[in-house]
Amino acid sequence: MAALSDSIENFIKQLLGEDTRIEIKRNELAQYFGCANSQINYVLATRFSVDRGYLVESRRGGSGYVRLIRLSTPSADLYESLMERIGDAVDEETAFALISRLRELKLVTAREERLMRSCVCAGAAALPLGCKDALRACVLKSAITQVFKELQEEN
Amino acid sequence: MAALSDSIENFIKQLLGEDTRIEIKRNELAQYFGCANSQINYVLATRFSVDRGYLVESRRGGSGYVRLIRLSTPSADLYESLMERIGDAVDEETAFALISRLRELKLVTAREERLMRSCVCAGAAALPLGCKDALRACVLKSAITQVFKELQEEN
DNA sequence: CCTGTTTGACTATTTTTGACTATTATATCA
DNA sequence: TGATATAATAGTCAAAAATAGTCAAACAGG
Numbered sequence: 001m002a003a004l005s006d007s008i009e010n011f012i013k014q015l016l017g018e019d020t021r022i023e024i025k026r027n028e029l030a031q032y033f034g035c036a037n038s039q040i041n042y043v044l045a046t047r048f049s050v051d052r053g054y055l056v057e058s059r060r061g062g063s064g065y066v067r068l069i070r071l072s073t074p075s076a077d078l079y080e081s082l083m084e085r086i087g088d089a090v091d092e093e094t095a096f097a098l099i100s101r102l103r104e105l106k107l108v109t110a111r112e113e114r115l116m117r118s119c120v121c122a123g124a125a126a127l128p129l130g131c132k133d134a135l136r137a138c139v140l141k142s143a144i145t146q147v148f149k150e151l152q153e154e155n
Numbered sequence: 156m157a158a159l160s161d162s163i164e165n166f167i168k169q170l171l172g173e174d175t176r177i178e179i180k181r182n183e184l185a186q187y188f189g190c191a192n193s194q195i196n197y198v199l200a201t202r203f204s205v206d207r208g209y210l211v212e213s214r215r216g217g218s219g220y221v222r223l224i225r226l227s228t229p230s231a232d233l234y235e236s237l238m239e240r241i242g243d244a245v246d247e248e249t250a251f252a253l254i255s256r257l258r259e260l261k262l263v264t265a266r267e268e269r270l271m272r273s274c275v276c277a278g279a280a281a282l283p284l285g286c287k288d289a290l291r292a293c294v295l296k297s298a299i300t301q302v303f304k305e306l307q308e309e310n
Numbered sequence: 311c312c313t314g315t316t317t318g319a320c321t322a323t324t325t326t327t328g329a330c331t332a333t334t335a336t337a338t339c340a
Numbered sequence: 341t342g343a344t345a346t347a348a349t350a351g352t353c354a355a356a357a358a359t360a361g362t363c364a365a366a367c368a369g370g
Contacts, residue, residue, distance in 0.1 A: 003315065003369095026360055036317045041361065046314085061324020063158035064359035112270060115301050119274035122297030139294065142277030146270050160325065181350060191327045196351065201324090216334025219349035315367075322361070332351070339344075 008033055008040065009047040016070060020152045023065045026058075040066075051080060055149055069152050078105075079148050086141055089133035095120050095140050107147055116143050163188055163195065164202040167223065176224045181213075195221075206240070206252035208259045227260060234303050241296055244288035250275050250295050262302055271298045 008029070016022050030037040048054035048068060053076035055069040071079055082098060090098075096117060103113045120140050157165075163184070170177050185192040203209040203223060210224040228236070237253060245253075251272060258268040275295050 005315065027358085037360075038318080038362075039316060042315070058360060059324075060322065060358085060360040061158075062326060062358045063161075064324070066360075111305060112267060114305070115267060115270060115298060116274070118297045118301040119271070119294050122294045135290070139274050139277050142273045143270060146273035150266055150269065158325065182348085192350080193328080193352080194326060197325070213350060214334075215332065215348085215350040217336060217348050219334070221350075312370090314369095317366075318364100320362085322359100324357100324359075326357070327355085329354100330352085332349100334349075335347090337344100337346075340342090 004033065004035055004039065005043050005046065008035075008043045012043070012048070012068065016068065019070075020072070021067060021069045023067045025064075026066050044068075050083070055145065055152075057149075069149055071148060071152060075148055075151055079144070082144055083141060086137050086144075088137055090137045090140060091133055092121055092136065095136050098140065098144075102144070102147060107151060112147075116140075119143060159188060159190060159194065160198050160201065163190075163198045167198070167203070171223065171225065174225075175227065176222060178220045178222045180219075181221050199223075204252055206249055206256060208256035225259065230262075230303065230306060233260075234299070237299055238296060241292050241299075243292055245292045245295060246288055247276055247291065250291050253295070253299075257299070257302060262306065267302075271295075274298060 011029075011033075012022075012024070015024070026037055026040045030040050033039070044056050044066070048056055053071045053073065055071065056066065057069070058064065058066040085094075085098065099108075099113055099116050099120070102108045102116075103110065108116065120136050120143070166184075166188075167177075167179070170179070181192055181195045185195050188194070199211050199221070203211055205226075208226045210226060211221065212224070213219065213221040240249075240253065254263075254268055254271050254275070257263045257271075258265065263271065275291050275298070
């Protein structure tokens with residue numbers, strides 16, 4: 001056992017501690033563990049995926065970083081269920097309903113709700129019928145993901 | 156762990172404060188940050204572009220300077236100019252710059268800014284290369300339109 | 311022999327630097 | 341005074357450095 005991946009996973013969780021977010025340097029971490037850099041990507045992909053309750057952001061280039069955000073369990077569950085509901089395609093009515101739900105839960109302001117609506121239907125309008133729902137799904141998922149990221153930041 | 160560029164950007168914004176213009180000496184600033192002079196040009200180009208709502212003027216030679224002016228356009232014109240700038244297609248970098256400008260003008264909150272960003276790049280991600288920019292344009296226009304609608308309603 | 315791990319070569323992105331160029335005010339000289 | 345040199349600025353552009361991502365092949369434990 002004691003797969004390298006497990007050590008790295010634990011190490012990262014140690015770093016996280018009680019915090020809901022941290023930033024790491026992929027290369028430093030790889031060097032620390034004396035492994036390939038891409039090993040870190042593997043760990044992120046397999047142990048810190050969305051369905052495990054984590055979000056990962058990164059930036060390349062000088063002073064680049066990898067940022068990990070842990071969703072608290074209640075949000076993680078809600079987030080999961082929203083993502084599942086949306087899937088690969090979602091019609092406008094459903095999309096709006098889901099957005100309303102976020103509003104009811106006070107996860108977004110009224111203004112943000114309207115902003116989300118306008119984004120979600122705009123993209124679709126531009127497309128041929130077949131893709132509309134797929135596109136809406138992408139935009140909506142992204143918006144919701146953003147909302148959840150914010151949620152963690154507040155604490 | 157902010158990149159040098161980020162520090163310089165912040166430093167300049169601090170200097171600006173509530174004012175709409177300041178003058179700096181490129182070389183002094185570079186020296187202050189212990190970096191190449193051209194680093195300053197990089198920051199100006201990437202963080203203080205017209206799309207982000209800034210004008211940069213300068214003069215070389217003895218007693219030369221770099222002058223930064225923060226634009227604060229009246230809303231009516233602004234809406235038009237944004238729509239025109241976006242046109243039928245817009246790349247991600249420009250889209251982000253424009254959104255950032257809305258933020259500078261305090262037309263959107265930081266949270267709304269991030270929400271808009273996420274919507275604008277999400278839709279595009281799903282599409283074949285050719286359409287990305289066109290789609291981004293639709294979503295961005297819609298979001299901006301929404302922001303301006305809100306603005307009107309407020310009065 | 312599978313399946314999940316690990317590695318490495320290659321790619322992509324962003325920042326930082328440096329050498330060289332351009333412009334302008336001021337000092338100097340004829 | 342007018343012309344010219346000098347010093348003090350700023351600009352450009354491409355290379356180098358500093359990150360991170362991808363993907364497929366090799367590997368290892370059950």
